[in-house]
Amino acid sequence: MDPNKFFGSKTFKIITGILLTFVIFLLGFQLGTMVGFKKAIFSYKWGENYHKNFAGPHDGFMRGMEIMRPENKRFIEPHGTIGEIIKIDNQSIIIKGQDNVEKIIIIKDDTAIRNLNMDVSITDLKVNDLIVVLGSPNDFGQIDAKLIRIIPKPENIPADQNK
Numbered sequence: 001m002d003p004n005k006f007f008g009s010k011t012f013k014i015i016t017g018i019l020l021t022f023v024i025f026l027l028g029f030q031l032g033t034m035v036g037f038k039k040a041i042f043s044y045k046w047g048e049n050y051h052k053n054f055a056g057p058h059d060g061f062m063r064g065m066e067i068m069r070p071e072n073k074r075f076i077e078p079h080g081t082i083g084e085i086i087k088i089d090n091q092s093i094i095i096k097g098q099d100n101v102e103k104i105i106i107i108k109d110d111t112a113i114r115n116l117n118m119d120v121s122i123t124d125l126k127v128n129d130l131i132v133v134l135g136s137p138n139d140f141g142q143i144d145a146k147l148i149r150i151i152p153k154p155e156n157i158p159a160d161q162n163k
Contacts, residue, residue: 082097088127
């Protein structure tokens with residue numbers, strides 16, 4: 001059998017096309033498996049840290065309807081929080097939120113930090129400042145801040161504005 005005839009034949013082209021299709025299918029399947037694995041790892045890590053960082057109910061969700069009453073203060077805050085700064089690092093801050101739960105806030109370059117109607121920087125934040133944070137949870141149970149607003153403590157508000 002002549003190799004030039006075999007490689008130029010219609011049978012060889014069909015077999016090659018089938019093998020290439022099969023290889024592309026396997027690569028797509030592998031890519032889908034990798035994406036699914038990454039999603040599973042994200043969900044696992046996020047779930048492991050959720051209660052620790054967002055002050056979820058210690059006995060789990062929906063353990064009786066008592067968690068639905070506002071006086072129990074057992075609601076969780078995954079996308080933001082309010083609290084007092086207790087520590088400032090390079091690009092993160094730790095705040096003491098409701099029920100004295102510490103939360104880690106990650107500050108990125110695109111995080112907006114505001115004090116009243118002015119833009120400020122991370123260097124303007126101080127320990128004991130009261131802040132409101134809006135952001136999104138990451139897979140380590142921290143909050144990636146999109147907006148941080150410094151709010152004056154009630155004793156620092158002038159009397160004419162406190163009406």
